[in-house]
Amino acid sequence: MAAGEQDWKPGSFTKNFSWGPPANGLLELYESIRIGFDGRMEDVPREVFRQRVSQSGHSEYIPINFFLFNKSKNGIDHLVADELVFQALTAPHTINFDKLALFALNFSYVGRWTGADAAQRRPALWANKYISERVAREFGWSTKRISANDIEQFVETNPRYKAKSARKLSTNLNYIYEIGHLSDFSSRRVELWWVDALFLALDRLIEDRELDGEQIEPERYGSLLTRSSFAQVAGARSLEKDLATKHLVMLYSACGGRERFSDEHVRERTELTIPDVQWFAANDNRPQGAVHPSNPRILKTIPRACAMLAKYAGFDVIDADELEAFDLQGFIRVHTQRALTRLKDANVTPTMSVEELMRLTRDK
């Protein structure tokens, strides 16, 4: 397995996907996922997905071989319902989805299926390395310097690249980066797509380890993420992102990792973690938002059932209606006001030490 796994092969990426008008971004992918999963957050047999998608007149190979995660369940190939699928099924199509999808492509963990060769488990290492080595390290996320020619030059000069030509792959990759707004990756702020990407990365890393029969304990989620290329390919780095990472990994494990999409698991987990909680089976299946009190930009959409677990992990939960019109500035205002009131109530005096002050503001 060793040799072939490191090879860079274009795979179906030289085949075009019919993205439609550039202004659509990755809408075609978004729709393919919705059709392929038939709107349900459950793993779907690869064969069923393919049939649904090809019947609807969309191409299949690019979604299933580059953007989604494959694994065998009871001997049948399945596509895994993970964070990317969750976003496609529960949120309208926006550039947030496109950027999350670009992350998935660049992160490049798509699992295994029958007939796939070893290299296909990481099908776009050329993109992964182009981003981490050239765009991040050399260009410092100055994305204007990305071009089909530059990609071609990068790929062609790498000894790991195994194909006759690199032109088609390069123009296709550059095209996707453009319509999917890779340029926004230069932001150092914590943004919605980045938060989702972190969850997606953990979903994929954990699944990938599982393919080799390795179960990752929740305590190791953080280091699993750190050792991966997540931080290199998820846009420009910053202290804000580093700080947010800790909170989000905690939220991820609090909600049960990949089990967060199973209401049954979440229910059991909630009853186990918070014994005296009242469980409500909600009719509303729109997701909710978990916001971290330290920074309202740390906003993660989660399955409705996870609300209690998110609160337990120290997040505030906002409802679907609120979420749709989430006003970041307003949220900050309200929270600052509350914090000031708390300080006043706590009789803050000018003679307090920094430590005392910190203790007061840190509570909850």
Added chain:
DNA sequence: ATCGATTCATCGCCGTGATC
């Protein structure tokens, strides 16, 4: 184990539209 059928990755050609 064999061999035709099917699926797949790769490549090159073509029409289109942009540019000078």
Added chain:
DNA sequence: GATCACGGCGATGAATCGAT
């Protein structure tokens, strides 16, 4: 109006499947 780059399309041959 010549040239070029683009993505779409489909030909090609290799890999794999599955019926026997």
